[in-house]
Amino acid sequence: MKHRTFGSTYVDMPCRRQVIGGGFAALLAMPSIALGQAEKSTRSANVTVLNEAMAMPSLGRKRRIWLYLPPDYQSSGRRYPVIYMQDGQNLFDRATSYAGEWQVDETLNRLAAAGDTGALVVGIDNGGENRTAEYHSRLPWSGQPGQADAYLSFLIDTLKPLIDRRFRTKKDPAHTLIMGASSGATLALYAGIMRPDVFGRVGAFSTPLWLDPRLDQLARTQKPYRRGSRVFLVSGRDERVGDEPKGIFAKDQPTMVEALVAVGYRPDRDVRSRIVADGTHSEGFWAREFEGAYRFLTAK
Template sequence: MIGNSLAACLAVPSIAQSQGAETTRSGNVTILDEAMAMPSLGRTRRIWIYLPPDYQASRRRYRVIYMQDGQNLFDRATSYAGEWQVDETLNRLAASGDPGAIVVGIDNGGRNRTAEYHPRLPWSGLPGQADAYLRFLIDTLKPIMDRRFRTLAGPASTLIMGSSSGATVSLYAGIMRPDVFGRVGAFSTPLWLEPRLDQLARTKKPYRPGARVFLVSGRDEKVGDEPKGIFAKDQPAMVEALVAVGYRPERDIRSRIVEDGTHSEGFWAREFEGAYRFLTAS
């Protein structure tokens, strides 16, 4: 069970426009589909796409990063509480010679966000919809991306990232479907919730050659009336579980507990570049 303050944080609105904010998204960020069908969930969802600056001029294939809470990734005008500045960061790196990646931003489902991002509902223990959400990513969205764009489709080139509940479903994806999502970025994961993802990793043994996991949380990070440091306290256990099933410390796992980290888009935006560099390294 979790406190009401965290439950409210987990269930953020799907479209929470920043009042009066002008768009901040770069020209190479577009909407792939305003209402893509999600057959496994019986819903639709807005999908964003970032293409590297040289995409139109090149013939290369690119890694793909699937990211949760698409509203908050590129544009302050659609963000709930600030944006990650994913496009600005990747455009800056591209200007310095980085080979780049395609980023697919999937909007969260508003009142359905918590259910879609958790295999078990935090407040009741009833089944969540994470498996159905992953079926959408794997059976519907990824085939569209691999068919319509020049992607590197293998697991070592297919990344998944998210924060808070979005981190839960991202890490869950890497554990349950390592054949698809070989590299995972999990920012401020509520690792104390059931099912325990460290225990699930020990059972499922997701390691495959080329797999990598980036974990980060704030040392004193909390939400509302939850205990200070609740996001950091179980991160070492997650690392231990990954090492136990074959991940190599430092090479395959990067675990950061940051002194001034907070549960916020500002913190996650600050950590995004490091996660990207680690997860896309050879």
């Protein structure tokens, strides 16, 4: 089996779940290198690269930004919700993914053909060696400060104003969604807890809820519930990664739900939790769960 090195991280191709050495820490530091570059592009015609190297002033970096527009965007004249999604490399195109794609465009195009009113999707590439720092407020293996607040500043102060200015969007929190998986889910939940005035609806797939700071405790302290807020949580019943115990992702999900309910979220109406028997830590699982998350988070 071939391996691609990135720093001290070794990743088996093509599946991100197969991490040699370092367990979850190695997974968190996954590169943004497009391991599948030789593959044919699978992105739909209504997916474009908005900016190949958008400046991130709060981080002093640049990042590729993807944009999905609903099929009827040019003709409808309507305004749309916006979904901000992490790990943009893996959302739309197998040719740029390092672990398979979510097929977000295919799913939303299929729903649009069936009458769904649609949403814009903004995909932000992860930062490779900076991925862990950007998606966590505290680094998992050292306890040192992360860069999640600076990353959120980029989303809130730079990216969202540009999207709202250039496209027909619904700008309020109830129509501003944020989603992610694994460390990207940590960032999405953190955004919903710390900035519910911006991100009113959160989709968190396979969140490592055992890490510090504990997001359930943060939710109890911050009390993020606002009218219209919603959270979708999903993990695999036996999901694991690296040398972590089986079921570690599902273990603390009920505690997270309890914390959200304690601060005002109504079960099933405002927070939905799924623990799936055959769920794995993979893009295939998250792709399968995306439609349900989307329907729940965009429903009136």
